[in-house]
Each structure stands twice: as C-alpha cells, then as structure tokens.
Amino acid sequence: MTNPADNIEQNGGKGQNENKKGISRRQALKYIGVGTGVILVGGAGGTYGYRRSFRISSADAERLKNVKFVVVGGSVGGLTVAARILRAVPDADITVIEPNEDHHYQPGYTLVSAGVYEPDEVVFDQKSLMFPEMKWVKDSVKTFDPENNRVKTERGETVDYDYLVVGLGVQMNYNSVENFAEALEEPNVGNIYNLDKGIKFSRLRKEFEGGKFVSTYPQGYIKCGGAPQKITWLSEDYWRSKGIRDDVEVHFHSHQHTLFPPVPVVDEAVKPKIEARDIHNHYNQTLRAIDISKQEAIFEEERNDGSKREVRQSYDLLHPMPAFQTPKALRESDLTAEGIGGQIEVDRETLQHKRFRNVFGVGDCAATGAPKTAATIRKQAPVVAANVIDVALDREPYAKYDGTSGCPLLTRYGRCMMFEFDFNGELVNEWLYNSTNETRLWWHFKVRGLKSLYTNILLNGYVNV
Numbered sequence: 001m002t003n004p005a006d007n008i009e010q011n012g013g014k015g016q017n018e019n020k021k022g023i024s025r026r027q028a029l030k031y032i033g034v035g036t037g038v039i040l041v042g043g044a045g046g047t048y049g050y051r052r053s054f055r056i057s058s059a060d061a062e063r064l065k066n067v068k069f070v071v072v073g074g075s076v077g078g079l080t081v082a083a084r085i086l087r088a089v090p091d092a093d094i095t096v097i098e099p100n101e102d103h104h105y106q107p108g109y110t111l112v113s114a115g116v117y118e119p120d121e122v123v124f125d126q127k128s129l130m131f132p133e134m135k136w137v138k139d140s141v142k143t144f145d146p147e148n149n150r151v152k153t154e155r156g157e158t159v160d161y162d163y164l165v166v167g168l169g170v171q172m173n174y175n176s177v178e179n180f181a182e183a184l185e186e187p188n189v190g191n192i193y194n195l196d197k198g199i200k201f202s203r204l205r206k207e208f209e210g211g212k213f214v215s216t217y218p219q220g221y222i223k224c225g226g227a228p229q230k231i232t233w234l235s236e237d238y239w240r241s242k243g244i245r246d247d248v249e250v251h252f253h254s255h256q257h258t259l260f261p262p263v264p265v266v267d268e269a270v271k272p273k274i275e276a277r278d279i280h281n282h283y284n285q286t287l288r289a290i291d292i293s294k295q296e297a298i299f300e301e302e303r304n305d306g307s308k309r310e311v312r313q314s315y316d317l318l319h320p321m322p323a324f325q326t327p328k329a330l331r332e333s334d335l336t337a338e339g340i341g342g343q344i345e346v347d348r349e350t351l352q353h354k355r356f357r358n359v360f361g362v363g364d365c366a367a368t369g370a371p372k373t374a375a376t377i378r379k380q381a382p383v384v385a386a387n388v389i390d391v392a393l394d395r396e397p398y399a400k401y402d403g404t405s406g407c408p409l410l411t412r413y414g415r416c417m418m419f420e421f422d423f424n425g426e427l428v429n430e431w432l433y434n435s436t437n438e439t440r441l442w443w444h445f446k447v448r449g450l451k452s453l454y455t456n457i458l459l460n461g462y463v464n465v
C-alpha cells in the first residue's frame with residue numbers, strides 16, 4: 001500500500017512548494033539516503049498507523065472515490081478532518097463550505113491582546129491552508145436538511161452530501177449582556193475574542209495609567225475557558241512591570257465557583273499564586289448589563305442559599321464577556337436538541353450524530369462536554385475522520401474520543417502552566433508537562449511552537465487517533 005500522504009503531495013498538495021533551496025550533489029545524496037530510510041520507516045509506520053486507526057486499504061479507498069463528503073465550517077475543526085480524510089483517501093470528493101477568505105489563528109488572539117504577537121501573525125489566507133483537492137464553496141450554510149442529506153447556502157445553492165461533518169464553532173452572544181455591543185465601542189472597553197477589539201484592548205492596557213480594571217467570565221459554555229483569566233493575569237503583570245501596579249485595582253468576576261474548575265489540581269495550584277498578586281476574584285457572579293454612562297458592570301450574584309442579588313462594580317477599564325452560542329443555522333436546525341444550547345447532538349466518544357448516522361460534529365459546536373479548544377480538536381478530528389470513513393464503508397464507527405483536552409495557562413509574561421486533562425478533569429501525560437508549575441519552557445512553546453503545530457500538523461491532517 002502506498003502512503004496516501006505521498007500521493008497528495010505529488011498531486012499538488014499544499015506542502016509541494018516548500019524547501020526549494022539549492023543544495024549540493026553530496027548533500028543531495030546524503031538527503032536521499034536519509035530520506036529513503038525515513039520514507040521506509042515512516043511509510044511502514046504510517047501504513048501501520050493508517051491501518052490501525054483508519055482500517056483502510058487501497059481497495060476501500062477506491063470504494064470511497066465516489067462518496068460525497070461535505071464539511072461545513074473551514075476553520076481548524078473542519079479543515080483538520082477534511083485534510084485527514086484526504087490523507088487516507090487521496091481521491092476523496094470533499095467539499096468545504098466556509099464564507100471567510102481569512103483564516104484566523106484564534107489561540108493567538110490572547111497574545112495579540114497582550115502585545116506579544118502582531119495582528120498579522122494570526123491571520124492567514126484561507127486558500128493557502130486548504131488542499132487543492134478540497135472544493136471550496138465560499139458561502140454560509142443557511143439551513144440544514146438532514147432528512148434529505150443536503151444543506152442550503154445563504155446565496156441559495158443546494159449542496160447534497162452522503163456524509164456531513166459540522167465544524168461551525170461558537171460565537172459570542174452579544175444579546176446575553178445588556179448594552180454589550182454599545183459598550184464595546186466605548187474608549188475604555190475591549191475584548192480579546194474579536195481581533196479588532198483585541199488590538200484595541202492591547203492599546204488600552206498599554207495606555208492605562210491606573211484605576212480599576214474589571215474582567216469577567218461568562219455563564220454557559222465558552223470558547224477557550226482559560227482566555228479571560230489569562231488576559232487578566234497578563235495585564236496585571238504588565239502593569240506591575242510598568243511600575244504602576246500600586247495604582248491599579250484588578251477585579252475578576254466569574255460565573256464559576258472557583259478560578260479554574262475544569263481541573264481541580266490546577267485550580268488548587270494556581271489560585272494561591274494569583275491571590276498573592278492581589279487580584280480580587282469574585283465568584284458566582286454573572287455579567288448581566290453594562291451601565292455605560294455610570295461606567296458600571298452589573299452582575300447577578302448567586303448566593304449559597306440559592307438567593308440572588310444584584311452587584312455593581314465600577315470600572316475604568318473593562319474586559320466584559322458575554323455568553324456563547326452556536327451559529328443560527330445550527331442552533332435552529334434538526335441537528336441540535338433540547339437542553340444542549342444549540343450544539344450539534346453527537347455521541348461524545350464517536351462524535352457521530354445521535355439520530356443521523358451520516359452526520360458528525362467536530363470542535364467547539366459539538367455537544368461533548370469537552371472544553372472548546374484547538375487542543376480538543378487535535379484529539380477529535382482524527383476520530384471523526386476515522387469514523388466517517390468507517391460508516392461510509394458500512395462499518396460501525398470504532399474510534400473513540402477520550403475527552404482529552406489541553407490548556408496553556410499564561411500566568412504572567414514568560415511563564416505558563418501547560419497541561420492536558422480528560423473528561424473527569426484528571427491530568428493526563430503529566431510526566432511531560434509538570435503541570436502545576438509556571439515554566440518559561442512552556443511559555444516559549446505556546447508563543448513559538450503551537451502556531452506551527454496548528455498550521456503544519458493539524459491543518460495538514462497529520463493527526464492520528
């Protein structure tokens with residue numbers, strides 16, 4: 001069996017133009033020798049890997065040639081699945097429906113907002129990240145029709161499919177906080193979940209001369225559940241290094257009952273460190289409104305006895321967070337169900353839809369209970385690719401997502417706590433991370449390494465179950 005990865009690059013895949021530097025004959029022979037070894041070992045390993053995780057032979061790949069796969073949403077979830085399918089089935093018929101020509105590396109938004117990255121370091125040309133084999137419908141899905149295996153786009157095009165993968169992500173729900181949109185236009189309010197407002201926040205943080213900084217954490221599911229904390233802590237550290245820390249009060253108001261609930265061990269480790277920095281954490285408080293004229297954030301606090309009261313906090317600089325929701329096309333479709341906040345209703349292990357067997361969900365929009373991060377997608381995407389292929393070959397989906405996710409908690413400039421955890425909030429691969437320590441190594445990995453893993457490994461489909 002040939003390595004499908006090789007086929008794709010011969011057919012004009014996106015890796016083809018790399019490394020076009022001139023080299024000597026001697027070097028070339030050396031590289032050929034080493035390269036042949038790598039190819040033999042890698043090919044054998046790769047073939048084993050494909051067999052083991054995808055159970056696909058050349059004959060099976062041939063059978064899938066005329067099967068129509070449609071991926072809705074061309075960000076990291078959708079593209080990683082599409083690339084992974086193409087690695088296994090080089091001739092697969094794959095359509096990606098995605099309206100945006102720019103692809104944003106969102107995990108870098110925090111670093112833009114903290115003044116570490118330039119904005120253009122997180123924006124890529126969408127086309128350059130897609131394989132030429134992917135057919136791109138540059139439009140948004142308006143409606144899903146899973147009974148008839150088709151979607152309709154905003155511009156009225158009908159796209160039929162045999163197998164559908166939904167990777168639509170989640171978005172901020174501005175309506176969940178009164179005056180949220182208006183507040184974002186104010187000169188002392190920013191938000192790192194939107195690139196423009198994140199650039200603005202970076203400037204505000206820099207120009208801040210002192211006063212009260214208020215940062216909030218929302219109710220319900222959230223994209224990257226560590227980002228609001230990270231920008232709070234990095235801002236505090238920035239003002240400390242600028243020498244104005246004594247002039248700044250830092251308040252973090254969270255809907256949650258503690259600082260980092262998904263992983264208790266990390267929570268216990270990070271909490272005293274943050275409290276020692278005189279950051280005031282307020283728990284069980286949900287942002288409901290922003291009184292722009294008075295410069296006050298208005299929270300609903302839930303007390304231990306279940307009663308609720310209003311709490312007002314004045315601010316000089318505000319980082320407010322609304323709740324999240326899935327895109328309208330998904331939350332109003334038959335693909336979701338009662339009580340899951342508009343997410344796609346999938347089995348949390350196989351990621352197959354619970355009612356439509358030819359539909360799968362990946363990433364932030366999937367109701368798995370796992371954190372909504374690119375690190376989660378690194379583990380989910382190969383499962384979806386393997387299972388959609390299995391189902392297309394009339395087999396039961398066998399690959400299982402084990403709930404692993406990860407988080408680089410940037411606690412201050414030059415320091416990061418890195419860890420992976422499972423569905424139960426237990427640390428995994430702890431031997432690698434030394435999770436409860438703030439280290440310089442993991443800061444550099446986050447700043448210099450992760451983006452390259454995202455673009456070169458994930459989006460190229462080099463991920464296995």
Ligand SMILES: Cc1cc2nc3c(=O)[nH]c(=O)nc-3n(C[C@H](O)[C@H](O)[C@H](O)COP(=O)(O)OP(=O)(O)OC[C@H]3O[C@@H](n4cnc5c(N)ncnc54)[C@H](O)[C@@H]3O)c2cc1C
Binds near residue numbers: 072106223227
């Ligand atoms: C501030 C911030 C910091 C983060 N930090 C980290 C981090 O440190 N580590 C980490 O692992 N993750 C981090 N993340 C999370 C990570 O970026 C997301 O989990 C990831 O982008 C989710 O990918 P996705 O493909 O599921 O959805 P998204 O990336 O949200 O993409 C959804 C795609 O669907 C498209 N779409 C939407 N509606 C339609 C429609 N109707 N039709 C067709 N297409 C549509 C959109 O244009 C978009 O391209 C961070 C995110 C943010 C915002």
